[in-house]
Amino acid sequence: MAGLLDLVERHGLANVRIFDADVRVLLEALPPACLERIFVLFPDPWPKARHRKRRFINQASVARICDLLVDAGELRLATDIEDYALDMEQALESREELQWSHHRPSDWPPTRYETKARAAGREPVFLAGVRRRRAITAPGSR
Ligand SMILES: C[S@@+](CC[C@H](N)C(=O)[O-])C[C@H]1O[C@@H](n2cnc3c(N)ncnc32)[C@H](O)[C@@H]1O
Incomplete structure (x- = not known):
């Protein structure tokens, strides 16, 4: 965290927000379609x-991540653990709103x-998974 803050300061970055806690809390608190990557x-x-x-x-x-991504937003995953990679593939595969690839x-x-x-x-x-566009529903329709 200290290293990250040092980099932010050295590069004079003003568009960085840091959440130094369990990211699951943040994922639950954010509104839908608010993240690009x-x-x-x-x-x-x-x-x-x-x-x-x-x-x-x-x-x-x-x-949850699919809800948070904007249309055409991206989820990027990496692991060096073979069976975790398979779990990741299955999780991506389970979401029809994601188009994913190695x-x-x-x-x-x-x-x-x-x-x-x-x-x-x-x-x-x-x-890498790209979120497909959400269907547009007319007002009053379900
Ligand atoms: C194996 S390290 C990888 C760190 C870095 N992404 C990299 O590739 O060098 C996993 C990191 O995930 C963080 N982490 C694990 N669970 C987390 C959670 N629920 N919320 C936030 N960070 C978490 C750990 O603190 C650790 O820094």
């Missing part, structure tokens, strides 16, 4: 089978954890 890069792997339910990316969190756009920044994963010989998986 959401990056979830190398979320904690929780490798033990009995801890899997603690993994951040699952069908419920991806459903894809790493060129403006996707590397992270410290990515460097560590590669150094340890683990090849990361990158997934």
